[in-house]
Amino acid sequence: MDPQNGYTAISHYALANVGIENLYEYYGYCNDLLVKLNAKGMRVADVAIPAVYGDENSSIDYTTYIRKVSGMLLRNFFWRLKVKYLVLDFHPLALFYLFGAATAGLGLAGGLWSVYAKVVLSDPLFMRASASLLLFSVGSMFLMFAMLFDMQANESREVQVRE
Template sequence: MYRDHSIGVVVPAYNEAGFIGDVIREMPAYVDSVFVVDDCSSDTTWDDVLEAARVDSNQHDGQPPRDTQSSDVPLATDGSGSVLARRATVHDAVGRVTPIQHHENLGAGGAIKTGYLAALEDGLDVTATVDGDGQMDLSQLSRLLDPIVDDDADYSKGNRLLYPEYRGAMPTFRFVGNTILTFLTKIASGYWKTMDPQNGYTAISHQALATVGVENMYEYYGYCNDLLVKLNVNGMRVADVAMPAVYGDEESSITYTRYVPNVSAMLFRNFLWRLKAKYLVLDFHPLALFYLLGAGTIGVGALGFSWTLYAKYALNDPLFVRTASSLLLVSIGSMFITLAMVFDLKESEDDEMAVFE
């Protein structure tokens, strides 16, 4: 328990032999449940999980046993049984550690989703996520929990970009990619002050987790970005908590030629869904129309400019009038989009907070 709140931690693990054991053994004592999800690892990750769970159980043997539910209690179904049971085998808990094995490799987001489903079945007050590679400083976990326990936020996440010294510790290729995805996620999610959306060090309240529809969560890398969009549509408060990352000998399994287009496409779809759900269906705000008018006007202007170039070089038509008209349309469209962004920022500014040291 942490300040009278039950705490669960989801730890996704794929080929994390040599790292996952330390993560389990170093988990703070106030954590009640640890859901370790082995995503069909091909190394000794599973053996390391079981061994570390036994060591952790011996270390915390004096604690009262946690109240767990049977793993076959359905949380959400699609008519063919429990979503959790169809995805994975949930083994008996070893102390506070629940080892979970996926039936097939589902990726990082899939492992988080499975862990969230298990945490929801246990009814924990707050559920955190910690990577299995040891990059996250577990002494910082309480700083993620505090905004939720204090009822200042429904979701909190680490932010490695708030301080220059934290940014400086990040490898250059990660920093550049993170900066681009931060901007795209601001637009898609509506949380314009939130940074470092790829940070997997997070905590979420039971209410928020039960509201966002975990069973439909995006399962590839980018699940953090997807979750932010769903949180925004449901009016949840988000806290950005400044903290460093630890970079060691772990190897990333991300294939960037696949990652970039997949996550970008997901963000675009989520952006359109958010505008529809939040500003047209659940409520109405003209900013959705401003975005639409702005994009349409810019598109017409771009097509007009393309035709202008064709007419100039193919038909020898004059450039000035058509070029000026095209640029005017692009300018008007840009103003519509800028106005929409300002309205969008105002809508969610009270739902964002930053936590500094």
């Protein structure tokens, strides 16, 4: 549950299959490793170890950390979808993500156009905004279902080890 805790045990086979030379090198490498392991279908065990912190000060600059790691996680998310659900094996989940993202994006663009048309062109807002909201809602629901199905499909790959 806390990959930044600093405890990682990995088999030689798994290490050889994740491309260690291409792993993220900053404080987010453990998240990068987990994404690569998931995409390759490797099992992961969560071993509960309490985090013990002393009086030391963190050297992490959080503005840089959040920006860099968020970007890496977003890139990894799309990479994992491509590799796991399109390249290695086709899974209909990819269509849920694609349809959801396209529909939500179209709804968002339509909503922005509706506001622009109302403010600049003085056009009526209700029908355009309602259709845009419907598209955005349907797209968001498809994305949420895709995430739910994605979690269920990966549930068997994670093991909880409690002491």
